[in-house]
Amino acid sequence: MGAVRMSPEVSTRPVTGPSVWTAADFESGEPYVRHxxxxELNALDEDATVHADLIAELVDRLENGIGYAVLRGLPLGTRYTPEQASRIHRTIAEHIGEIVPQSRKGDLVRVLEDAHHPAQRGGTYASKAGAPFHTDPTDVVSYLCLSPALSGGARVVASAATVYNALLREHPEWLDLVHREYATDWEGEQPDGEPGWSPRPIFSVAGGVLTCSLATKRIISAMRFEDVPRLGAEEMTCLMYLDSLLRRPGTAVHVNLRVGDMEFVGNHTVIHSRTGFVDDPSDPGHQRRLRRLWINRGAEGRPLVPALRRWRAGLS
Known part of the structure; x- marks a missing residue:
């Protein structure tokens, strides 16, 4: 079997509260957008400070609300240059937590764009194809939209709690499976001295709080390592079922980021992906470029099981 070991606690009760949502909850507008x-812009101009109320609101949305927020209204291209907007993005992120490395080389920032760009390295984020649903291994991932694609490239977000509640209703016999730890491929980004994979549970409970860490593609690809147990038929079926839940009509929300938008995703409660995209090779304003940061909330963040806690500080 492909699971490494059991998590010490299994949640058998449906999740309730604002972290449980579907696309239907956002039909009347964009409640995740905070303008x-x-x-607030004048404060950023004058002394590079961020209003405390803004940070408190963002943190509350991430920790106690839907787990997702888009900060809109940064006039990139008129009032601010890309470099100035990037500094503002970093300043806001630093007030939420610690910016941590996204690679074994210690990169604190990654710019996501077409893989043909000479500065771009490999990885799903560097492909024009749609990305699989996943969570990142730190507390919060944040993106600044420097320019959108000509078409496509929508961010796709879904509530992990909604997925978990569906599992409880439809396949409670798989609760044991989703709380086990699975070898998850680092895809070459493992810290020095670590194997090419790490054990992580898909769902786990710490301090009475349910957390999700889902990366189906990486769980499957981890079997390329000889020391990783093979996934059994039931485990594969369960993984495909979770992926199908995310793709059910009405589960996920598609968000088209605008120039200057800053997106904040709570990795422990929101599963995300993106659609494929097409750039305009003759127009830099329609060539998809996102600036990505990983943010560690540390002791102020939610409690995590040891297998997840060790990675919230990023890679290096």
């Missing part, structure tokens, strides 16, 4: 005020 920057003129006073």
């Amino acid at each position: 920057l005020t003129g006073a």
